Amino acid sequence: MSQPTQLPRWIDIGVLPVWNLAIALLVAGLVVMVIGHSPWQALTVLLNGALGSVRGLGYSLYYATTFIFTGLAVAVAIHAGLFNIGGEGQATLGGVGVALVALWLGAKLPAVVMLPLLVIAAAAFGMLWAALPAYLQAWRGSHIVITTIMFNFLAAGLNGYLLVNWLRPAGSMSVESAEFAESARMPALHQIAAALGYELPSSPLNLSLVIALVACVFVGWFLWKSAAGYAVRAVGSAPRAAHYAGIRPRAQVLLAMAISGGLAGMVGINEISGVQGKLTLDFVAGAGFTGIAVSLMGRNHPVGIVLASLLFGVLYQGGVEVSFELQGFSREMVVTAQGLIVLFSGAMATVSAPLFAKVYAALKGGR
Amino acid sequence: MDEVLIASVLASTLRVSAPLLLCAMAGVLSERAGVIDLGLEGKMLFAAFAAAAAASVTHSTGYGLLAAVAVGCVASLLHGFACVTNRGDQVVSGVALNMIAAGLTVVLGIAWFQQGGQTPPIAPDVRLTAVAQGFAEPQPGSWFASVFGHGLLSHNVLVYVAFLMVAAVWFFLERTRPGLRLRAVGENPAMVEAAGMSVQSLRYQALLMNGVLCGLAGAYLTLAQNASFSPNMTAGRGFIALAAMIFGKWKPLPTMGACLLFGFLDAVAIRMQGVQLPGIGEVPVQLIQALPYILTVVLLAGFIGSAIAPKALGKPYVKER
Numbered sequence: 001m002s003q004p005t006q007l008p009r010w011i012d013i014g015v016l017p018v019w020n021l022a023i024a025l026l027v028a029g030l031v032v033m034v035i036g037h038s039p040w041q042a043l044t045v046l047l048n049g050a051l052g053s054v055r056g057l058g059y060s061l062y063y064a065t066t067f068i069f070t071g072l073a074v075a076v077a078i079h080a081g082l083f084n085i086g087g088e089g090q091a092t093l094g095g096v097g098v099a100l101v102a103l104w105l106g107a108k109l110p111a112v113v114m115l116p117l118l119v120i121a122a123a124a125f126g127m128l129w130a131a132l133p134a135y136l137q138a139w140r141g142s143h144i145v146i147t148t149i150m151f152n153f154l155a156a157g158l159n160g161y162l163l164v165n166w167l168r169p170a171g172s173m174s175v176e177s178a179e180f181a182e183s184a185r186m187p188a189l190h191q192i193a194a195a196l197g198y199e200l201p202s203s204p205l206n207l208s209l210v211i212a213l214v215a216c217v218f219v220g221w222f223l224w225k226s227a228a229g230y231a232v233r234a235v236g237s238a239p240r241a242a243h244y245a246g247i248r249p250r251a252q253v254l255l256a257m258a259i260s261g262g263l264a265g266m267v268g269i270n271e272i273s274g275v276q277g278k279l280t281l282d283f284v285a286g287a288g289f290t291g292i293a294v295s296l297m298g299r300n301h302p303v304g305i306v307l308a309s310l311l312f313g314v315l316y317q318g319g320v321e322v323s324f325e326l327q328g329f330s331r332e333m334v335v336t337a338q339g340l341i342v343l344f345s346g347a348m349a350t351v352s353a354p355l356f357a358k359v360y361a362a363l364k365g366g367r
Numbered sequence: 368m369d370e371v372l373i374a375s376v377l378a379s380t381l382r383v384s385a386p387l388l389l390c391a392m393a394g395v396l397s398e399r400a401g402v403i404d405l406g407l408e409g410k411m412l413f414a415a416f417a418a419a420a421a422a423s424v425t426h427s428t429g430y431g432l433l434a435a436v437a438v439g440c441v442a443s444l445l446h447g448f449a450c451v452t453n454r455g456d457q458v459v460s461g462v463a464l465n466m467i468a469a470g471l472t473v474v475l476g477i478a479w480f481q482q483g484g485q486t487p488p489i490a491p492d493v494r495l496t497a498v499a500q501g502f503a504e505p506q507p508g509s510w511f512a513s514v515f516g517h518g519l520l521s522h523n524v525l526v527y528v529a530f531l532m533v534a535a536v537w538f539f540l541e542r543t544r545p546g547l548r549l550r551a552v553g554e555n556p557a558m559v560e561a562a563g564m565s566v567q568s569l570r571y572q573a574l575l576m577n578g579v580l581c582g583l584a585g586a587y588l589t590l591a592q593n594a595s596f597s598p599n600m601t602a603g604r605g606f607i608a609l610a611a612m613i614f615g616k617w618k619p620l621p622t623m624g625a626c627l628l629f630g631f632l633d634a635v636a637i638r639m640q641g642v643q644l645p646g647i648g649e650v651p652v653q654l655i656q657a658l659p660y661i662l663t664v665v666l667l668a669g670f671i672g673s674a675i676a677p678k679a680l681g682k683p684y685v686k687e688r
Binding site: 332333339 | 405470473475654663674
């Protein structure tokens with residue numbers, strides 16, 4: 001191949017991601033045409049459903065909250081040179097942690113004490129589920145991708161076991177835990193608004209969004225302003241050089257994965273404490289994998305991740321509306337689009353770079 | 368009654384193992400050539416949908432199989448285009464394939480058949496049925512008819528093809544010249560290039576063979592095991608196959624052993640429900656179902672032997688200039 005292409009920064013982080021996203025959405029549009037719908041109509045319904053009403057916007061932001069957590073989780077691991085596919089399992093464990101603490105102490109403690117406890121529980125359980133694969137990678141040499149995939153299945157099995165055998169109320173047929181006490185519920189935005197005298201339509205959007213934004217600031221500070229984050233990034237980009245410089249790679253792997261898992265575990269706050277109010281089976285529903293798409297699209301940076309999460313939040317909420325509105329249109333179209341985005345913005349992210357380099361060189365040379 | 372129990376466990380072990388075998392062999396071929404294949408699950412799902420859709424529309428077993436194999440190959444080639452030609456990240460590409468398959472099969476299924484993502488049931492005469500008739504149920508009192516007949520002979524042709532493929536992949540990799548080249552390209556691609564062969568074309572060949580086997584694995588699910596496609600029906604089988612491949616240390620015969628072990632665990636998991644084991648008590652079904660994953664994690668961590676991956680696995684090859 002030719003020499004590595006040198007692109008100006010604004011093309012590399014501005015134009016190229018948008019271009020890749022456009023290709024992915026174009027292919028998704030083709031699929032919509034193949035199943036006999038107008039992509040334009042689908043897009044209008046989608047945008048209207050996701051952004052056209054306060055209620056729709058609330059749903060979009062609620063989805064985005066979950067994706068911010070899983071996206072940040074993937075990003076922190078990537079900066080340490082690790083691919084954490086285990087967001088799904090870590091999020092599941094986060095929910096288990098929330099449920100255990102909420103069911104154990106929920107009725108006894110007031111919300112001011114309870115909610116921070118739940119946040120700690122979600123993060124701690126997620127951390128634990130990521131720290132095990134991290135330990136196995138750093139000290140025992142097993143591959144983090146494979147181990148975290150296996151841990152996704154183990155988490156699903158553990159959640160099922162706990163629900164069926166321990167947490168399900170006696171005599172109940174559905175595989176769910178008992179309802180949490182009111183103090184263990186993360187307040188929804190419309191409840192807070194009502195308390196302040198405003199009226200908002202009800203939506204699952206809750207205070208977790210604030211926690212997610214705080215997490216973004218934390219990740220930005222950790223990766224680029226703290227000494228520990230510097231060590232993590234050093235190990236991620238040049239493990240040997242970092243080792244010679246006195247950084248212990250193993251400890252960084254453990255630290256990065258613990259933070260990553262803790263962030264993924266926070267999904268439990270949004271979904272279990274914020275929306276469901278009880279532990280359910282498969283409440284993560286693929287959000288861990290969406291986090292991969294979010295992080296890839298957002299260039300593993302908190303600002304990019306917030307933008308990508310908003311996009312996916314809109315896609316998920318709008319997709320539901322489109323499937324109500326158009327006959328024979330399923331919301332799995334969103335999963336397809338998500339896969340296409342991972343393909344074009346992730347696996348094939350640099351395919352178009354030589355093209356841009358040529359165009360750029362031609363324009364520059366012509367001047 | 369022992370013979371009935373043994374025969375039915377044996378028969379269901381083989382039935383459950385067959386798609387795992389096909390899929391795991393597909394993984395062996397691709398990964399021994401140095402291309403990580405996390406997309407096994409997605410390719411199998413794509414192929415299962417293609418087989419069911421084609422077989423129910425054309426009313427032909429042959430077209431069903433053909434469609435499955437073709438779709439498996441196309442998905443493999445897409446993986447190749449992303450990571451062999453363009454040197455993209457192989458793990459990310461595999462994850463993308465899984466997502467696209469999980470979404471697109473449902474989208475197309477709902478649009479084409481309007482049955483909530485299912486395909487119409489495939490007619491019994493189009494489905495693959497038992498090769499030898501008369502052994503559909505184990506016969507109490509007759510060890511021969513039960514264990515040999517029901518256990519080994521009551522299966523459809525793809526079960527035997529799956530075992531044949533294990534032998535074929537073993538022979539190909541260990542005893543033929545192209546197989547040696549394929550292994551070399553996964554260990555030391557620079558040397559293969561120096562010997563005058565194209566790394567890219569060898570990797571594409573491996574991916575094509577992988578696509579054919581994934582196609583057969585998918586076809587098995589809809590043409591033999593079930594009578595129609597339902598959303599996400601692979602249910603993690605692709606990842607179990609991946610685990611079996613790692614557990615089998617990327618070698619065909621040990622991988623077969625792992626597939627049979629995982630198939631056996633699956634077959635007994637249902638029968639163990641509510642059974643009190645002496646001294647242990649009841650073993651939770653979830654634990655038995657999780658055993659393949661636990662065993663793989665323990666093996667990878669080096670606690671039982673060691674799993675050594677092909678040396679160039681996951682590394683895109685940049686041609687020297």
